[in-house]
Amino acid sequence: MTNIRPQDAVIEVRDARVSFGAVKALDGVTLAIQPGECVGLVGHNGAGKSTIVNVINGGLTPHEGRVALGGKLIEKYNVKVARDHGVRCVFQELSLCPNLTVTENTRIMHRSLAGWGWRKKASAVVRAKLDEIFPGHRIPVGALVGDLTIAERQMVEIATAFSEVIQKVRLIILDEPTSSLDAGLAAQLLAFVRAFVKTGGSVIFISHILGEILSTCDRIVVMKDGKVVAARPSEGCTEHSLVESMGSVVKGPSARSIREINTGEPVLSAARHAGKGLPLKAHRGEIIGLAGLGGHGQTETLIDIYLKESGNWVRERAPKVAFIAGDRRLNGVFPLWSIIKNMSIGHLSDLSTKGFIRRQDEAKLVENWKSKIEIRTKDVENGILSLSGGNQQKVLFARALATRADAVLMDDPTRGVDIGTKQEVYSILRSEADKGRTFIWYSTEMDEICLCDRVYVFNSGVIVAELTGDQVTEKNILAASFRSAAA
């Protein structure tokens, strides 16, 4: 691609680095988008796609690196500069105001729609765009967005992003735009994207449906671990070659011990989702992994299982399942409590007589677990927030493991935990599993999934594949993640 001079680029991000704590979300990414080009962006969870999108739309300032618009370096790049330059974004999670009408949402997106008669102007603009992109859409522009279906909302969002009032649209970022559209609407959108690119506009297209990427994009950029690992014209790419480049270099066999397959009565099970895909079964002493792209129904499945197995109103004295939440801050720790209280809360019924807690037993239990899983603190009476993130997570593990529950559900529990702690957690899990406990483990990290005895791969809320023993490899999981369910 040497024939294109870099100053022609609509936007160029040079050597961008972004890190969240110890996690490097972007590790030196350079990406230039030319006018009249549709660039496909693919990669597995945590590859850095969303981060680079946020950098390009101005929502996130890279900690290092620079952004250039039309060949000019921009010192203070932010959302407003990006929009003024014609850079728009259609977000993966729907981002319209549900309490406003379609017309009013158009006004929010376009500053220049103001003054007398703005309503008429806005209605005309968005109606024309909807007609152009999705002929025969039947969306009344006076309707409240909250009353529209998910697909209609996505259509409105796409139409408002492509609408031009004063500022010409130069670059549109489409983040999983077809995930809530049916095949016909998706085809209309893709046709429009091709037409838009032909007139000189640029599009960054993110999708987990590789077929769409291959048929629509001129160039495909593959990201992995915060880096661009491949960038090549889409001709000559196949789904297979893309999946291959998303994975890592082939590693040696993992230390996972192969266990005999248990065919007895499952400890936990979940039915097929809406009559599609495979059912989930977990046997005694198994570690089950839930894989697939993020947000494809793994957490929902865990919660369904938990709600099914635990009492509705009154907590049972010996709960069958324990839950370890991934978002520590949101639904894990009690931030004002001490370590000891945070750990014993799940087990209080066994530690109390007649409604009073036996303090010695509580202390004994906590000391026991503290040494068992090596929580690094001088005094367990200290506040939970005095611990590092990894050690806080260990307390949550101890809370779940200290109960008598036969099964433990884990919702991506090692998010943001350092590698040393992870290794310790893995060995604890394995030893507990050998004692007969069952674990169901949703993780966004491939290494962790590869530790599991059996893996269910999710796509669009449905289990599309079950991998056992030696089949649990990064390559197989990736391939299954991009496969949609057979009905």
Next chain:
Amino acid sequence: MTNWFTRDAIRLLIPALSLTLLLLVIFYLQPRAMSYNGLNLLFNLAVPIALATIAQMLIMTVNDLDLSMGAFVSFVACVVATFLNTNPFLGIAILAAAILAYAALGVLIHVRNLPSIVVTLGMSFVWGGLAVLILPAPGGQSPVWLRALMVSKPPLVPLAIIASILVAVCAHFLIMRSSLGVVLRGVGGNFRSVERAGWSIVRARAIIYALAAFFAILAGSALVGLTTSADANIALRYTLLSIAGVILGGGEFVGGRVSPIGAVIGALTLTLAGSFLSFLRISPDWQIGAQGMILIIVLALRLLFNRLERRGKSA
């Protein structure tokens, strides 16, 4: 293309019907209320309540709640009955400073990410204290022009009704129709999306708080015009009345779903509830309880409507 039976219109239907029903019952109990003077007396005290309800509605547009509304209206009443009467320039300066203070509160709440109820609850003591400092004992006097305005008798329709309609229409235009109002309501609906479109949320909050203070000042002035004098505790009831009025009128605590016309209707309904009880010869002590009952009935009706609607949609 215009669809009159939108969800918002149906939402407005319940408070409008309950107001009509209450009015009909009152006319049945006391036919003399069905006259120019009767209506004026019935709705007179509704005007300041309606204005305070609009102020509260503005705050609720951005998912906040103002627990200092009553104390602030009392403070304004004290300023109007003293400074504005004797030294209009100083009076106007104080009221302008109060608007700025409200805007600053909005900024503070947003920037420090504080719960609005805590901040405004604290401010209620500040406003109450200032009011007591200005008027330690009930007194003061309404400016003559204000008194004249509030007791004026326009032909055919009583002032109270004209004023209520005017307030509703102005607020409707400001918050529902104008392009600024759309952005303000958008902040309540999904502030991230508004932020991503390049708007400043801090500015939106400051604007909405300043507007709320403006309407609260109108409420305090109208109150003084009607009662001719002021007292540091004159409007303490307004905090809860204004919140109840917004909810009664189809508004919601979160999500930026508000209706100015509904809010005014809600305020009128709550005022009428008091008169209704006195026509029934029930002690005014029961008034708050009766207002609570009306609120419960209307909210139950709304829940029922929502459920019917959802069933209709899924079918």
